[in-house]
Amino acid sequence: MKFLPSQLAYLLEDTETKQNMAALGRFVALLAASIGLFSVLFHVIMVYEGQEHSWLTGLYWTMTVMSTLGFGDITFRSDLGRGFSIIVLVYGVVMLLIVAPFTFIRFFYAPWLEAQIHMRAPRKVSDDMNDHVVICAHDLIAQGLITRLNELSIQYVVIEPDPAAAAQMHSDGVNVVTGRRDARSTYEAVRVEDARIVIANLGDAENSNIILTAREAAADVRIVAFADAIDSIDVLELAGATSVIPLKQRLGEQLASRVTAGMQTAHRIGEYEDLVIAEFPIHGTSLVGQSIRSTNLRQLTGLNIVGVWERGQLNPAGPDTILHEHSVPVVVGTEEQITELDALFVIYLDFDTPVLVIGGGTVGRAVSRSLRDRGASVTILDSNRNLQNELSSHADHVIIGDAANLQSVKAAGIDEAHSVVLTTNDDATNVFLAVYCRGLSEDAHIVSRISHDWNLEAIHRAGADFALSRASLAIQTLTSLILDQELILVGEGTELFVEPIPEHLIGTLLSASGIGADAGLNVIGIRTDGDLIANPPATTELVAGAELVMLGTAEQRQRFVSMKPR
Incomplete structure (x- = not known):
């Protein structure tokens, strides 16, 4: 009951709720007027029949007939009275059994439930929260980042403007606060002045508004923003962003770095x-x-x-x-x-190795620019004829056609290309094209973009040699910024971990530890007393207080943490 005043305040402040309550009031007034009219007509007809009853009896009869209870203790003798009873009965069935429940649920009960849901959404973080990460939208990138932050035991909070969505996220275990992203009070509620970093992960226009508002609430906080367009980088920096990440551009550069062409x-x-x-x-x-x-x-x-x-x-x-x-x-x-x-x-070195880039969007053009900087010859294949002139400045050759068409792919040079880069933003299309290109060129090195990490295995089964998603790149980039470390992007799902040596492994040799055999991690270094031993031999003894520097996936890291003595 402690939330009752807040729920009533929400109901009374909301414009739509006020309209609903007014409609409910009109229905109740109509129903009351109908009952009063029927009670008066009851007396008139009873006098016509020569019967006399009190006003309370008239109200009693009207209510029993309209509610279909009909006890039968008070009845009319004339056809006029019985006809009147039928009218009251039908009216009561319609109004009380059909219209009244719908009206009550639609105009009162549903808004009341909505108010309860809205009030379950947190409005502020705890007063002792500090050194946390403020995430401005709960998208695919944020979901992966939250998982990583939980692994690192770093606190976070997500800003969600929709109270209903925030309440659902809260019940799902997400640390969330509801509030407008363009309101200073929201950033004060998430204690932005004590935050480690603010992540603006929406569109360019919304991000600029977020940066200005967050900077107003906390002048010194670090703000990282995503940029969809290259031209937006300067605008976001002028708005006050500490770092701007052009994700599509970075994705294209990372894909190009995995291509075997040029230098x-x-x-x-x-x-x-x-x-x-x-x-x-x-x-x-x-x-x-x-x-x-x-x-x-x-x-x-x-x-x-x-x-x-x-x-x-x-x-x-x-x-x-x-x-x-x-x-x-x-x-x-x-x-x-x-x-x-x-x-x-x-x-x-081979400077004449041709590369086929399928897809001439932002990512495809970034791939082409990066490859041409290395001296590689690039052909872009795209189905949009309107982009031909624009793509001509980004590639040596531009072919307009369908990548699923054999003649188009042949014209683009699939037979001569040592490398193929798939840059469409649809995973199903990239899987299809990987199968097709692998069938046409068994020796081609295929690099592909993916949108969802759950399609990673599918794209590799289709024939791709390397794949990287925008979300994975964003998560690893953000993690490196949060930890103030240099970005180490090994590949999709593969990261660098630094873990203390577990007690049960102290005194054992690296070769007998099971770190590689059981957990699947690659130990690339051991840090002892501040010194880093690179490429430790298998005969290295694991000592107390040392830390292992390893490469592997999050699943392999979890297996390492859960390892038991052999």
Whole structure:
């Protein structure tokens, strides 16, 4: 009952509710007037028949007949009276049994329930919340980010303007506050002045409004905004954003970095302290067909291969692992060692390798720009004829046609292309095109964009060698900003983890720990007493207080956390 005053206040303040209550009042007035009229007519007809009853009896008769109770203790003797009884009975059935329940539910009970739901949505965070993340919309990116924040034990709050949606999110376990995104009071309610970061994850226009409002409530808070258009970056920065992330542009650049074309250098995934994590395609090099042991890469450069990408799967790298034509080894070492790797394979540079980009949207154009900066020849295939002139400035060749049409794909150079990039924003289309392109060119290196991470396995089964989603890129980028770390984007679903050594593994050798065999994680470093040991050998003893630097998926990390003594 403590929410009763708040619910009544909501009912009385809402314009639609006021209209509903007025309609309900009119119905009650009509019903009361009808009952009064029937009671008067009851007396008139009874006097006509020579009977006398009190006014209370008239009201009693009217109510029993209209409600169809009809006790039968008071009846008319004439046809006029019985006809009148039929009229009152039919009117009562319609008004009390049909119209009254509908009117009550529609104009009172439903708004009352809505008020209860609205009042269940939190209006503010707890007074002790600080160093939290404020998320301005609960979309696909926010859902994945919340999962990551929970794993990191970082507090967060989502702003949801719809109280009903906020109440449902609250019941689902999401930490949410309802309020207008363009109201300063909302940001004060989420304690934005004590927040670690604010994430504006809507459209460009809405994000600019969010930035201005949040900046008004907290002048020093960090604000990260997504930008759909490149031209919006300057506007969002002028509005007060600390960092602006053009997601589609970044997605295109990441997809292009996985393409085997142009200048074949190692792709730096990221850095962790003094460690540089990189990957390099071996397509067309002497490493194809060799085992990792026979490559002598560690002796030549000092680098250690910690994993190998095979059709979207990051597999552990053993000495006898065979490298295939489209294998992409992941190496860990220093910047100098990565530079030595680039110099080692400089003779395999191929500037004339054509790349086929299917889809000429924002992502496709970003892929093309990035590839041309590396000296690659790019052909864009798109079905929209209106884009032909615009695409001509982004690619060496533009083909207008349907990618599912054999003649169009042949004209775009599928037979000569060493790499194909699928950039449409529909997963089903990309899966279809991956199957089609793999059937036409068995040796092509296929890189694909996906919208939903649950389609990752499907796109790899279809033939794609690498896939990346906009949501995954956004989540990992935001996580790196929240933790003040450099972005390390290994691949879809694969991340870098730093975990303390569990008690039951202290004193055991790395080879006997089961971290790789049971959890599936790749240990790329061990930090002990502030020093980082890169590429620790299998004979390394795990000591108390040390931390493991590992590559793997969230599922593999969970298996590691849940590991029991062997």
